[in-house]
Amino acid sequence: VLTVRRSAMAGLSDDPALERHFKGHSSAVNCCDFNPNMRQLATGSDDNTVMIWNFKPQMRAFRYLGHKGPVRCVNFSPNGTMVASGSSDRTVRLWVPRVKGESTVFRAHTAAVRTVKFSHDSGFLVTGSDDKLLKVWSVNRRQFRATFRGHTNWVRGCDISADDRLVVSGSDDKTVKIWDLSSNREVHTFFEHRAMVTSVAFHPDGTCIAAGAADNTVKVWDIRTNKLLQHYLPHSQAINSVSFHPTGNYLLTSSDDSTLKILDLREGHLFYTLRGHNGPAQAASFSHNGSYFSSVGADRQVLVWKTNFDETPHALDGPPTTAYAPRQPGPAPSSRAPVAADGPRPQHPLAARQQPEFVPPPTSEPQSRASGHDSWPTEVPPSINPLPKPVEVPMDPASAAAQPHNGLVDAGAPDVHVSDQDPPLFDSGTAGEMTPLFERKIERMFGQVATQLARLTETVQIFDQRLQIVENQLAGFGPDEGEV
Numbered sequence: 001v002l003t004v005r006r007s008a009m010a011g012l013s014d015d016p017a018l019e020r021h022f023k024g025h026s027s028a029v030n031c032c033d034f035n036p037n038m039r040q041l042a043t044g045s046d047d048n049t050v051m052i053w054n055f056k057p058q059m060r061a062f063r064y065l066g067h068k069g070p071v072r073c074v075n076f077s078p079n080g081t082m083v084a085s086g087s088s089d090r091t092v093r094l095w096v097p098r099v100k101g102e103s104t105v106f107r108a109h110t111a112a113v114r115t116v117k118f119s120h121d122s123g124f125l126v127t128g129s130d131d132k133l134l135k136v137w138s139v140n141r142r143q144f145r146a147t148f149r150g151h152t153n154w155v156r157g158c159d160i161s162a163d164d165r166l167v168v169s170g171s172d173d174k175t176v177k178i179w180d181l182s183s184n185r186e187v188h189t190f191f192e193h194r195a196m197v198t199s200v201a202f203h204p205d206g207t208c209i210a211a212g213a214a215d216n217t218v219k220v221w222d223i224r225t226n227k228l229l230q231h232y233l234p235h236s237q238a239i240n241s242v243s244f245h246p247t248g249n250y251l252l253t254s255s256d257d258s259t260l261k262i263l264d265l266r267e268g269h270l271f272y273t274l275r276g277h278n279g280p281a282q283a284a285s286f287s288h289n290g291s292y293f294s295s296v297g298a299d300r301q302v303l304v305w306k307t308n309f310d311e312t313p314h315a316l317d318g319p320p321t322t323a324y325a326p327r328q329p330g331p332a333p334s335s336r337a338p339v340a341a342d343g344p345r346p347q348h349p350l351a352a353r354q355q356p357e358f359v360p361p362p363t364s365e366p367q368s369r370a371s372g373h374d375s376w377p378t379e380v381p382p383s384i385n386p387l388p389k390p391v392e393v394p395m396d397p398a399s400a401a402a403q404p405h406n407g408l409v410d411a412g413a414p415d416v417h418v419s420d421q422d423p424p425l426f427d428s429g430t431a432g433e434m435t436p437l438f439e440r441k442i443e444r445m446f447g448q449v450a451t452q453l454a455r456l457t458e459t460v461q462i463f464d465q466r467l468q469i470v471e472n473q474l475a476g477f478g479p480d481e482g483e484v
Contacts, residue, residue: 014308016262016272019292022053022302024061029296031073034287037080040097041294043302044071050085052097053302064101066093072114077122078288082139084125086113092127094139104142108135110448115157119164126167128155131451134169136181146184147444150177157199161206166223168209170197176211178223188226192219199241204248212239212253218263220251234261234270241283245307246290254281260295262309276303 027046034041041053050071052062069088076083076097083095092106092113111130118125124145125137134148134155153172160167166187167179176190176197195214202209203220208229210220216237220230235255243252250271251263258281260274277297284295286307295303 016274016293016308017306018276018303019306020055020304022061022304023300024051024053024063025049025300025302027070027300028298029282029300029302030071031283032285032294032296032302033074033076033083034285034292034294035076035080035083035097036078036288038287038289038292040076041302041304042074042076042083042085042097043296044074044085044087045300046070048087050074050083050093050095051302052083052095062097062099062101064093064095064103066101066103066105067091069112072112073116075116075118077118077139078120079122082118082122084116084118086116086127086129088112090129092116092125092137094125106137106142108137109133110451111154114155115169117158117160119160120162121164123164126158126160128158128169130154132171133447134158134167134179136184146181148179148184148186149443149447150186150189151175153196156197157211159200159202159209161202162204163206166202166206168200168202168211170200170211170213172196174213176200176209176221178209188223190219190221190226192228193217195238198239201242201244203244204246210242210244210251212242214238216255218242218251218253220265230265230268232263232270234263235259237280240281241285243285243293245286246288252284252286252293254284254295254297256280258297260284271309274305277301 022041025043025045025047029043029045031044032041039055041055043051043053045051048065048067048069048071050064050067052064054061064085067085067087067089069090071085071087073086074083081096083097084092085095086092086108090107090109090111090113092108094104094106096102106127108127109129109131113127113129115128116125117127118139123139125139126134127137128134132149132151132153132155134151136145136148137143138145148167148169151169151171151173155169155171157170158167165181167181169177169179171177174191174193174196176193178187178189179185180187190211193211193213193215197211197213199212200209201211207224208220208222210218212218216233216235216239218230218232218234218239219228221227222229234253235257237256239253239255241252241254244250245252249264249266251265253261253263255261258275258277258279260272260276260281261270262272262274263269264271274295276295277299278301279298281295281297284293286293291307293305293307295305
């Protein structure tokens, strides 16, 4: 059962409505992303699989097997020909979204991969990991390109600007960082969050970024001035994802409080509260044309919603269309000190409102129509379509294999392995001359040594604490202790 809480600021526009409901994963679903052609949706789950949901009714879903750990992130390439997935097995896989499920394996990191993002030209890939690093990979050449070092804890989210010049990342170290892809250097760090940053996103025009965190807040910054534009407190628990609408006027969030929120960035207010998941809403994402958005949760549900409130007519299984005129990317922030320009700096549209704008969580929720349930009415409100019949995928490979077109895809084809250790250490024809690649390998080796030393230090601290506890216990027994 689904409910929508319509904000007083929602005006007279139509409400979001549930369009599709998929079932097939056997464990919590962690991530989702639309194919730009609007014919497929990719999801990743704790059941170690990637699933491609085909919107045409006659086509079954594809289940891709290959990862050896939970799948933490998925992302379609802008040209729609590949889907990338990152996993706790420390690898990134590039899948061809067809029935065979061929994949290329990137031995990407030394710890779980939590975020993966294609460039807008589909030419390279950025990954982030629990090893505190971001890495850049060439998609066409299947080669490692660069490493970004600077975070002091797990990297949970990343995004790339529309002009493919900048990367934004969020980490458990509570910071948001901007990186320059041309120089591979850090440009700026934002410190405003008070808990781990779980998700980050670039505004479509490239001039500002949004971040969601475990402190239940969403913050929006102008990266030209490095100033906080807006601040929201839309959820009562940790925020798991943020996604800009292609117009840049709305922001979609998901949270451990099981709700989705849509924020109106022009007015600086909460626009909609949507309830459809029975448990944490792990991720939510707008489609590339903005007509739909998807959400996934710990309840194993995959939901596809029709936006309605800012709609361009488009069918789920129809041909790709351009719903909005592309925006010109804004100027990239500079790592140097700003130089005063002639005349005042133009103000960002979002800064026209009182800043920072603060939205508290709603104080009243929809009342139940049945006693004993505060949040889940027994009837579907008129603004929401009845729950469609779930599209189910057989979970038993043996029984499903008997069907001629079963949607269960085992990545049995030989994997193509890519590693950042494949290229040579020295250029051909040189006699021991150190190359930049060798320098990067030395830096990576020292980084791994530092990581191991940090783990050993933590282990020693734990043993020291236990030893102190034992000493305290022994000190409590005197010479007559225990005698009757």
